Amino acid sequence: MARCVLLDLSGVVYEGDHAIPGAIDAVGRLRTAGLGLRFLTNTTRTPKAKLIERLQGMGLEISADEVATPAQVACDWLNARGLKPHLLVHEALVGEFEGCGGTTGDAVVVGDAGTGFTYEAMNAAFRKLVDGADFLALARNRTFKDADGKLSLDAGAFVAALEFATRREATVLGKPSPDFFDTVLESLGATREEAVMVGDDAESDVAGALAAGIGAALLVRTGKYRPGDEDAVEPTPTAVVADLAEAVERILG
Amino acid sequence: MARCVLLDLSGVVYEGDHAIPGAIDAVGRLRTAGLGLRFLTNTTRTPKAKLIERLQGMGLEISADEVATPAQVACDWLNARGLKPHLLVHEALVGEFEGCGGTTGDAVVVGDAGTGFTYEAMNAAFRKLVDGADFLALARNRTFKDADGKLSLDAGAFVAALEFATRREATVLGKPSPDFFDTVLESLGATREEAVMVGDDAESDVAGALAAGIGAALLVRTGKYRPGDEDAVEPTPTAVVADLAEAVERILG
CATH class of the missing domain: 3.40.50.1000 (HAD superfamily/HAD-like)
Known part of the structure; x- marks a missing residue:
């Protein structure tokens, strides 16, 4: 049973300027179930503060310390x-x-x-x-x-x-870097095996997470997903689901 | 003994707007020796006619049918x-x-x-x-x-x-495509084994030619050459020489 869920944002929770149908509710169900939650994005065209503001505008409950971006990791790396x-x-x-x-x-x-x-x-x-x-x-x-x-x-x-x-x-420094996943898991106090990743990028989100030792990784058919994506990567997804709503059903059920 | 010589242009015969010292004479010696001669360039920022005009302006004896460019091969390919x-x-x-x-x-x-x-x-x-x-x-x-x-x-x-x-x-379609070398050799009526390639690009000119079955390939230390280039490629050059003048000495001697 998963103790925490790592969610990609673009193509999973939102697309362009709107939330993906059912995604806001699905995130709410994860919170109600008491699972640890982090959002991992490789989107590097928007500053983090603006991204969070935009997501909140779509009705998503999300705070800055729940969002991990590669820019943040890069800054730490450069400082070190x-x-x-x-x-x-x-x-x-x-x-x-x-x-x-x-x-x-x-x-x-x-x-x-x-x-x-x-x-x-x-x-x-x-x-x-x-x-x-x-x-x-x-x-x-x-x-x-x-x-x-x-x-x-x-x-x-x-x-x-x-x-x-x-x-x-x-x-x-972003997904699918094992260090990126580890930094996020550390903040949750969870092990790799206890986490589930959900993403629309078969390579960076899903195969990358599994290769990094994450317990399970679900590929959604929203966002950039194209039929056959799951066959082009190794390891293959734990499961391919319609969208975040179905992913959360699986995780909670 | 080589029957024909394939020469790269930029970095071997000329650099920027001037001929490389000794290069014009060296090409002349190949002509005098009666060796088949072709110039193979991957330079794709200049139309062929303008390139030839520029080279003639530097004192090089060269005609359009001696120069093979990837654009030419691409046109044939598209037409076919x-x-x-x-x-x-x-x-x-x-x-x-x-x-x-x-x-x-x-x-x-x-x-x-x-x-x-x-x-x-x-x-x-x-x-x-x-x-x-x-x-x-x-x-x-x-x-x-x-x-x-x-x-x-x-x-x-x-x-x-x-x-x-x-x-x-x-x-x-350009170097190191075996088809590109073959098209050029066909126009000379020579086999791969009878040809020597001279270039400053260890990969496209030299290793590429050898991999395509060209008899010998000499790497010059002019143009883009950087110490150690010869060690980064496989097959390694037949020889590394100072410049085209030394390459021609070797070919004729």
């Missing part, structure tokens, strides 16, 4: 090493790095920069890496479901571009 | 299949695709688009690929030596980005 971030992130996320890091050396930080992924910005990051900067990625997601309902390129594609050119591997 | 190109190439190269292809379907063609690699352009190409378009790459080079003398991101990084996001593999 005294490294100065060279940001290749969305302009909306720049503020999250104010006062982060030190002056010991450089670290390139790649998030979902969106239209900030110009050739010039990519090449500047590349040259920093060639000069020896550390290489951080806030996420490695391939795609996300865009406002127009179609898939769009996510940060992972541009991380892959820089990895290919430099022959180096980025340190990924 | 009747596919319409969706171009993600440098604006200077667009003209090379005028009248190319048909209307049977789409093919995304990725070259070194330079500042044309915007998020919007990358995402448009990605969506074409998701919709089932064929996936062509004019080159897969990781880096090139830029006008300021530093390494910059080449087409390969952006090809890798699209490959990662789509989980597909591009068909590479």
